[in-house]
Amino acid sequence: MEVIAWIIIAALFVTSFAGLIFPIIPSVLLVWGGFLIYQFGVQSGDLSVIFWLAMVVFTVLIIVADILANSYFVKRYGGSKWGERIAAVAVIVGSFVYPPFGILIVPFAAVFVTEMLIQKDAKKALLVSFATFIGFLSGTFAKFIIQVIMIGWFLIEVIF
Numbered sequence: 001m002e003v004i005a006w007i008i009i010a011a012l013f014v015t016s017f018a019g020l021i022f023p024i025i026p027s028v029l030l031v032w033g034g035f036l037i038y039q040f041g042v043q044s045g046d047l048s049v050i051f052w053l054a055m056v057v058f059t060v061l062i063i064v065a066d067i068l069a070n071s072y073f074v075k076r077y078g079g080s081k082w083g084e085r086i087a088a089v090a091v092i093v094g095s096f097v098y099p100p101f102g103i104l105i106v107p108f109a110a111v112f113v114t115e116m117l118i119q120k121d122a123k124k125a126l127l128v129s130f131a132t133f134i135g136f137l138s139g140t141f142a143k144f145i146i147q148v149i150m151i152g153w154f155l156i157e158v159i160f
Helices: 002-017 025-042 049-076 081-096 102-119 122-159
Strands: none
Touching: 002 025, 002 122, 025 049, 025 122, 049 081, 049 122, 081 102, 081 122, 102 122
8 A cells, every 4th residue: 555655646746747837737736745645644744843844835935936937027027917917827828739838839929919919019028028938937947946845855854
């Protein structure tokens, strides 16, 4: 039974990284699923309180990194509130349209069209679209690093 639990934990961890390309997949929840399966299915009470507190902090960081990275870059380059909203929706839609490239192309195009309609300046719309692209990549990179830290800490906690 323990082997099956470890296979599920590993599958959850690996699948969590798919959430970086397909935002509809709740990456951090899959990571937590692995932690909880270990805690309640393999070694009850084996993970420390410090571990759990740190994982809560990292979870908040993942959510904040995702939201702030996109918002920061769109605002910094003069994007509108509608541009920010459209970028968030377009990332989800883009994950289903020509994956994995749709997640980059669809938000770029959607924000460009939105900013063209609002600001009527092609150069500015292009700049904001590029900022959306950079924001998405920055947020994704931050989420990747934080997930690696979370899983790494888990493995260290379990092994030692």
